[in-house]
Amino acid sequence: MPKFYRAEHVLLGDELKDAGPSFVEVDGARIVSCGSCEELKSIGAQNLDVIDLGPCTLMPGMVDAHNHMVMDFRHPQAARDLSADYPAQLKTAQLTANDDLLSGVTSSRYLGDRLYVDVAMRELVASGETPGPKASVCGIGMKSDKAPGFVARGLGAAEAFSETARRNLLLGVDFLKLFMTGTLLPENESEEIPFYLEPEMVRAAVSMGLNEHKYTAAHCIGGQGLRICVDEGVTVIEHGYGITARDIELLLQKNIRLCLTPGVFMDEQRDRYLPAERREAGARIRERVMANMSGIIASGLFYATGTDAMHCGLAREAKYICQLGAANRDAVKSVTINAAELSGTAGQTGSLLPGKCADMIAVRGDPLEDISALERVAFIMQDGKVIADWTKQPDDRPGSK
Numbered sequence: 001m002p003k004f005y006r007a008e009h010v011l012l013g014d015e016l017k018d019a020g021p022s023f024v025e026v027d028g029a030r031i032v033s034c035g036s037c038e039e040l041k042s043i044g045a046q047n048l049d050v051i052d053l054g055p056c057t058l059m060p061g062m063v064d065a066h067n068h069m070v071m072d073f074r075h076p077q078a079a080r081d082l083s084a085d086y087p088a089q090l091k092t093a094q095l096t097a098n099d100d101l102l103s104g105v106t107s108s109r110y111l112g113d114r115l116y117v118d119v120a121m122r123e124l125v126a127s128g129e130t131p132g133p134k135a136s137v138c139g140i141g142m143k144s145d146k147a148p149g150f151v152a153r154g155l156g157a158a159e160a161f162s163e164t165a166r167r168n169l170l171l172g173v174d175f176l177k178l179f180m181t182g183t184l185l186p187e188n189e190s191e192e193i194p195f196y197l198e199p200e201m202v203r204a205a206v207s208m209g210l211n212e213h214k215y216t217a218a219h220c221i222g223g224q225g226l227r228i229c230v231d232e233g234v235t236v237i238e239h240g241y242g243i244t245a246r247d248i249e250l251l252l253q254k255n256i257r258l259c260l261t262p263g264v265f266m267d268e269q270r271d272r273y274l275p276a277e278r279r280e281a282g283a284r285i286r287e288r289v290m291a292n293m294s295g296i297i298a299s300g301l302f303y304a305t306g307t308d309a310m311h312c313g314l315a316r317e318a319k320y321i322c323q324l325g326a327a328n329r330d331a332v333k334s335v336t337i338n339a340a341e342l343s344g345t346a347g348q349t350g351s352l353l354p355g356k357c358a359d360m361i362a363v364r365g366d367p368l369e370d371i372s373a374l375e376r377v378a379f380i381m382q383d384g385k386v387i388a389d390w391t392k393q394p395d396d397r398p399g400s401k
């Protein structure tokens with residue numbers, strides 16, 4: 001029997017239109033209809049199964065556009081777990097996935113873990129064996145063996161990129177991931193951003209992906225490496241901290257989509273466990289990075305937003321996006337429908353529309369007025385299943401109303 005979930009505000013459709021006091025009808029795993037509370041009265045609510053979520057905003061479940069399963073920046077030595085054995089990595093992935101789900105993230109795009117933990121987890125979540133966000137995964141991230149960084153696998157020549165991409169695709173990944181640059185801008189502004197992949201390496205991965213209709217994303221902050229990515233067919237750029245006005249022109253022309261992770265520079269909670277020299281280096285370039293991210297947001301480029309393994313922090317990322325100049329609605333889109341677009345799941349999730357999966361959350365307050373409402377998740381549903389319902393409990397978290 002269908003159930004009717006009613007709330008003070010409901011953000012409907014891909015444009016997150018606030019329909020006011022409204023309902024969403026859920027039957028099994030799917031949304032069947034949406035409408036105003038007036039309509040609900042006229043069809044005789046007394047005979048229906050109506051669940052009142054009260055003075056909340058009912059909205060799509062959040063989608064983290066850039067996450068990792070086994071790294072966890074809430075803890076010291078976030079990267080340490082990446083060298084653990086498979087059972088230990090799987091256990092960490094299960095913990096972070098469960099935490100993310102309980103923060104209102106019903107789907108997540110994962111940008112590289114090791115040992116194909118992400119592929120295994122995607123199936124465990126899909127089969128209902130382990131709780132977590134529904135996953136879009138890239139398998140083994142590919143970098144040059146000359147490049148720094150610890151998540152991806154270092155590879156020597158273009159053939160190794162083809163081979164690794166082929167293996168990823170055989171295991172059924174949703175997209176491919178390359179690492180073109182590091183994460184920090186050179187402190188001297190006139191210095192070029194170093195990059196690590198030759199055009200033929202990028203081409204090898206991209207063409208392998210296209211054979212299977214899968215796109216390639218690249219960790220890339222900007223500079224010459226960005227131009228190589230664009231020329232060789234990468235269609236999603238992760239981070240983009242060094243993207244300038246001149247780059248934006250090119251990215252707009254080529255329809256390149258961006259995935260922003262502002263918390264890497266803006267989240268004090270993340271700074272806590274970074275080595276002192278990394279923290280200080282980040283602080284020295286923070287203002288330039290923020291100006292560049294603001295430029296992206298103001299430009300009209302498509303972007304989605306992710307936490308980069310700061311689990312349970314997606315609501316804060318949306319807040320940073322607003323601080324960088326986005327309207328609240330656009331910030332919310334960047335952690336719902338736009339993130340679903342990058343995940344390739346926008347036909348199924350990311351907005352409240354009849355026919356889509358019943359992936360939805362209720363938050364206390366109205367995120368279109370106050371973005372921090374996203375931090376006050378009171379109800380979580382995934383595929384029609386109630387994951388948590390705290391709506392009848394008082395909210396004693398700071399900032400709650």
Ligand SMILES: [Zn+2]
Nearest residue numbers: 066068111308
């Ligand atoms: Zn990442």
